[in-house]
Amino acid sequence: MYKVGIDLGGTKTEGILLDDSLNIIERKRVSTPRNNYQEIIETISNLTIDLSTNTKEFTVGICTPGAISKKTGLLKNSNTQCLIGKPLKEDLEKKLEKKILMENDANCFAIAEATMGVAKNYSFVFGVIIGTGVGGGIVINRQIHHGRTNIAGEWGHHTLHQNGKQCYCGKKGCVETYISGPALEQDWEEMTNNHKPLPEIIIDFDNPKFVQWKQEFLNNFGTGLANVIDILDPDVIVLGGGLSNIGFLYSDGIKNVYEKVFSDLVDTPILKNSLGDSAGVFGAALLN
Numbered sequence: 339m340y341k342v343g344i345d346l347g348g349t350k351t352e353g354i355l356l357d358d359s360l361n362i363i364e365r366k367r368v369s370t371p372r373n374n375y376q377e378i379i380e381t382i383s384n385l386t387i388d389l390s391t392n393t394k395e396f397t398v399g400i401c402t403p404g405a406i407s408k409k410t411g412l413l414k415n416s417n418t419q420c421l422i423g424k425p426l427k428e429d430l431e432k433k434l435e436k437k438i439l440m441e442n443d444a445n446c447f448a449i450a451e452a453t454m455g456v457a458k459n460y461s462f463v464f465g466v467i468i469g470t471g472v473g474g475g476i477v478i479n480r481q482i483h484h485g486r487t488n489i490a491g492e493w494g495h496h497t498l499h500q501n502g503k504q505c506y507c508g509k510k511g512c513v514e515t516y517i518s519g520p521a522l523e524q525d526w527e528e529m530t531n532n533h534k535p536l537p538e539i540i541i542d543f544d545n546p547k548f549v550q551w552k553q554e555f556l557n558n559f560g561t562g563l564a565n566v567i568d569i570l571d572p573d574v575i576v577l578g579g580g581l582s583n584i585g586f587l588y589s590d591g592i593k594n595v596y597e598k599v600f601s602d603l604v605d606t607p608i609l610k611n612s613l614g615d616s617a618g619v620f621g622a623a624l625l626n
């Protein structure tokens with residue numbers, strides 16, 4: 339059975355066709371019509387048809403920004419605004435006349451790294467995405483663990499500071515409001531009156547504010563992930579998203595996490611992903 343995987347991103351949509359040994363047969367990338375829901379449906383179905391032209395039997399998995407509500411079946415918490423409240427899965431199944439599987443980007447990332455990536459030799463994997471937002475996915479024995487209400491692993495909205503920063507989700511002090519890329523850039527701006535992108539901040543060691551900024555970042559990163567380890571105690575944590583490229587997370591960051599875990603025996607590997615931007619599209623294909 340062949341596998342089609344589609345990664346619906348904010349700016350680009352990528353598709354892949356894998357054979358049953360997970361070899362890449364074909365790969366394609368198109369731009370996402372991000373403001374038009376109907377065009378997004380067309381784009382995904384055209385890409386699927388295109389990739390599967392020469393295959394009789396195939397499955398389809400889609401990686402989406404945002405989560406599907408277990409209550410309504412509608413998409414929520416998506417940064418591609420026109421998808422919010424839409425029955426994307428249902429509409430695509432109608433269009434393709436085929437059952438499909440759909441997961442958010444953190445779950446696709448986690449299953450891809452747990453099956454083909456840096457965590458393939460571990461059975462209990464916590465995959466983390468830290469970028470524009472903060473997400474997480476749990477994979478146990480190569481199966482995504484969704485939880486009773488489909489929110490398992492969503493550590494980005496754990497409360498870090500009870501009266502902290504306002505989050506778009508309605509709560510205050512969520513992990514995401516402290517360690518997402520935009521949150522860290524905002525902190526820097528408040529400290530220095532200077533706005534610059536994260537890749538420039540992390541090399542600005544000589545700035546007198548750098549030590550304080552970095553320490554607060556590490557404390558929040560450490561508390562957030564230590565809480566996850568205390569509850570799940572996974573075999574490995576894999577970091578993905580733009581911030582996974584920050585080198586000090588694998589030295590000072592890990593040290594900070596370990597200091598906060600409720601155990602004198604913590605040695606949980608915290609690893610950089612190995613699939614990079616391809617995790618979404620591989621994960622989508624692996625959903626079936």
Ligand SMILES: [Zn+2]
Nearest residue numbers: 495505507512
């Ligand atoms: Zn939140």
